[in-house]
Amino acid sequence: MLNVDRYAYAVGRIKVMETRLLDRDRIERMVEAKSAEEALKVLSESEYSDYLAELADVHEYEKILSAELLRIYRELRLLSPEEKIIAFFARKYDYHNLKVLFKAAHLKEQRPELLLPGLGNIPLEELVRAVSENDFRNLPLRMQEAAQKLVAKFAEDGFDPQLVDLWLDQALYAELADDVRKRKNKYLRDYFTSLVDLTNIKTFLRVRRLQRSKNFLAAVLLPGGSLDLLTMLDLSDPLEVILDRLASTPYAQVVAEGVQLFQQTDTLTRYEKLADNFLLERVRQAKYVTLGPEPVIGYLLAKENEIKIIRIVLTGKINRLPVEEIRERLRDVYV
């Protein structure tokens, strides 16, 4: 049996599930809704209706979103012939949990509400045990190394919350990059490379705005991208030069448009939105694949994107933001 043939059943089901994704019209109706309650009602005609009954208050919308995310991961894990595909995307939640545990341990607090049980690949109890006993042997190699490095560093120089995030992010992306190399799947590679590149360009602009050093920049740029920003760009370059240097990359348009607004208002809102849309466009290529892991990945990312959109709309509605402010941040949809 060919490798991709195993996906026949999964892709069939995914195609059906795709029809249940929120389409542009629904989102538009939510944006135009007069109140948060009304926006929520739009969801009652969708996959989210099951959670709505249990929801006492609109303000608890985050519960719906996390419940849906959990459901999707659970379902796709069962559905996908290769669990590894889902594990790839779930890995960020392991790292999230580890970050929370590290910080909570140093705050001497319990913050169970920040942990995301059930989403990641590593059981939460294992992570809790690892952090409390300083024993990371059972964790994946990259994570283990980063965690041990952190513990050693803190023993010497004291705790630094930013280092937790930085080093674990580095480990996460290094691990993902390893995976991408191993899988030799063009779709996954294209998506991941773009994700890293766009994040790095954004990080570059953020570091530049915060006026931090080049050393700091080197520590925050993520591995696994196609651009070597450290040699391509300099923090002291004016924006025009930066645009120019990036003009030959696939991200030229995103950067050009995003930076335009950055110059005027000093916010990267537009860039973040354009970058997400760019990635979604990459993700959409999965639609043209009939057999293989691509549609599964595509659906997963589409769902994560959808959850993000709902969050933006509902946060906006609850706080009565003007419709334009919401639209400004609204991402494209997959379908």
Place this chain on the structure above:
Amino acid sequence: MEIRVNPTRMEYNRLKGRLKMAERGHKLLKDKRDELMRKFLELIRENKKVRQEVEAALSRSFANFLLASAVMSSAAMEEAVMYPKAAVKVDVKTENIMSVRVPRISVAAAGEEAEDATPYGFADTSAELDSSLAELAGILPQLIRLAELEKAVALLADEIDKTRRRVNALEHIMIPQLQETIKYISMKLDENERSSLTRLMKIKDLVRGDETA
């Protein structure tokens, strides 16, 4: 109403002394009250200005924060900011305004790279978080100045209240009471004097009548 006292000359002198003292105290306290009032109004005006500034800045950065939280999941957001990195040293001294001790709070950022208020990684956080946190960090000194002013205003108001009560007590109760008592004693003394005078005259008459008889 007067105070119950023995109408003696000694008591009379003692009360006169007290009255003089009360009047002097009254005048001093009134001056103190006026000066406190002046300072108070000054502080209130500044307080109002700072409060308006702080509130405007806060609502602006809360709005920013809100937008940042809209594009990030709440768990990622909370994780990013759960452990603050920038430390601030706050030093409280006291300052004397008309013998009211008001706090003087000075803030100093502690530690190197203290201007850096981003205790999180950049991989899964929104750039909107940077600006809203930077703005919040910028408000802190003003916020502390506001706390200082509000406390000073509250303390001054308290002191003004106390002083005014004292002034009123002196003006409307203590001083009239003393005055009345003094008047009572002096009338009683006069009365005594007159009665002893008439008694003397009467006795003199009696003695003289005996001689002529």
